Amino acid sequence: MMILIKEDETEIRKELRKLEIEISFHRDPDFLFSSAISYLDLAELYLLTNPMDSNMKLYHSLFLQDSREKSEELEQQYIQNYIDNKKIHGQMISAFYQEINEQLINFYKSVEYNKAVLSQKETNLKQQEDFKLLISFFQEEDPSLKEQFLDMIKQNRFYVIKEETCLGATTYNSIENTCNIFLQKESPTIDSLATIVHEMGHVIDFLDIGKHFEILDRSLYSRKSIYCEVLSILYEQKFLNFLIQNNIRKEQASLCLICSYIDNFIHFPNLIAASKLSSLEIKSLCKGLMSNQELQKIFGSAIFYNPYLFDLRDSLAYSYGLLLANHLMEDKKKEKIFMELRNDFFDPNQLEKLDITVENSGLKLIKRLERTMNNMINK
Numbered sequence: 001m002m003i004l005i006k007e008d009e010t011e012i013r014k015e016l017r018k019l020e021i022e023i024s025f026h027r028d029p030d031f032l033f034s035s036a037i038s039y040l041d042l043a044e045l046y047l048l049t050n051p052m053d054s055n056m057k058l059y060h061s062l063f064l065q066d067s068r069e070k071s072e073e074l075e076q077q078y079i080q081n082y083i084d085n086k087k088i089h090g091q092m093i094s095a096f097y098q099e100i101n102e103q104l105i106n107f108y109k110s111v112e113y114n115k116a117v118l119s120q121k122e123t124n125l126k127q128q129e130d131f132k133l134l135i136s137f138f139q140e141e142d143p144s145l146k147e148q149f150l151d152m153i154k155q156n157r158f159y160v161i162k163e164e165t166c167l168g169a170t171t172y173n174s175i176e177n178t179c180n181i182f183l184q185k186e187s188p189t190i191d192s193l194a195t196i197v198h199e200m201g202h203v204i205d206f207l208d209i210g211k212h213f214e215i216l217d218r219s220l221y222s223r224k225s226i227y228c229e230v231l232s233i234l235y236e237q238k239f240l241n242f243l244i245q246n247n248i249r250k251e252q253a254s255l256c257l258i259c260s261y262i263d264n265f266i267h268f269p270n271l272i273a274a275s276k277l278s279s280l281e282i283k284s285l286c287k288g289l290m291s292n293q294e295l296q297k298i299f300g301s302a303i304f305y306n307p308y309l310f311d312l313r314d315s316l317a318y319s320y321g322l323l324l325a326n327h328l329m330e331d332k333k334k335e336k337i338f339m340e341l342r343n344d345f346f347d348p349n350q351l352e353k354l355d356i357t358v359e360n361s362g363l364k365l366i367k368r369l370e371r372t373m374n375n376m377i378n379k
């Protein structure tokens with residue numbers, strides 16, 4: 001692999017120290033909040049590999065409490081924005097839920113799926129093949145993306161992640177407008193390349209936000225705006241489609257694509273269930289004040305539901321990520337409109353500008369999913 005995944009985290013420590021200084025000396029609340037968010041984001045990943053680092057006292061210290069008031073105020077705005085729009089979220093997500101769910105369940109049980117899983121496990125990519133595939137995808141998609149990717153490599157911004165359940169993560173420093181990508185250290189597969197492209201989607205998204213947004217809005221956006229998984233899922237799925245269309249590792253790419261649909265789709269039933277709650281119930285759900293029994297009553301029927309995993313931000317970001325990515329795919333004009341209207345908070349007019357309605361929100365998603373499944377069956 002020509003991407004050097006670094007195990008030496010000296011640069012990360014330097015970045016953390018710099019942010020600590022910002023947090024200690026700045027008194028502007030927006031700046032303080034943004035430094036704290038950037039710091040926590042990076043510290044969380046750093047501590048996975050270095051849990052005993054005694055310099056990380058700040059992570060648990062009182063310093064960060066200065067930004068707590070701001071954080072709570074913004075959290076309330078976020079929840080209020082959800083409450084104001086929960087009806088439209090519920091409709092958008094539930095319109096195509098049954099149909100997609102049936103498709104996926106049938107496929108999940110199929111022989112093709114099980115055969116493909118087995119073959120996927122055995123196949124690693126050849127040396128250099130991984131790098132070539134990434135470069136040719138970025139080049140075809142947009143030469144400026146290739147430059148951005150090469151820039152991340154040149155700046156050595158790839159690190160090892162020591163969290164088994166997470167394949168990749170991107171941290172964003174809104175003060176300096178820079179990103180780091182954390183990845184599992186493993187021999188390259190189509191799956192791990194798709195993760196790199198997904199994370200590069202975040203990098204492209206955040207760095208562009210950094211150019212156009214004020215500091216507070218950068219942090220709010222990166223801290224899970226409803227739109228912050230759109231570009232990452234869009235590029236990940238575009239990459240897999242690129243492989244399928246060019247007949248490169250077609251079987252594995254198709255399987256990865258279906259898994260990408262499933263991974264994001266599992267958030268749909270949570271949102272549908274949440275959209276039926278009262279404002280008061282939503283507030284207590286978001287504060288973690290609901291008992292297991294209450295949670296069971298609300299989410300019990302959601303097939304993939306795990307009460308410990310419910311997170312309103314995640315559910316919104318991944319559900320809309322999947323919906324919008326499939327709406328924008330193969331439509332560069334709409335992608336441009338999306339780039340201009342993405343924002344910290346949701347407003348139904350934004351969807352109107354993208355011609356997304358309750359009636360058509362999932363149409364393209366269903367068609368593509370069907371096509372991918374057929375691709376695997378008639379390979």
Ligand SMILES: [Zn+2]
Pocket residue numbers: 198202229232
């Ligand atoms: Zn992501």
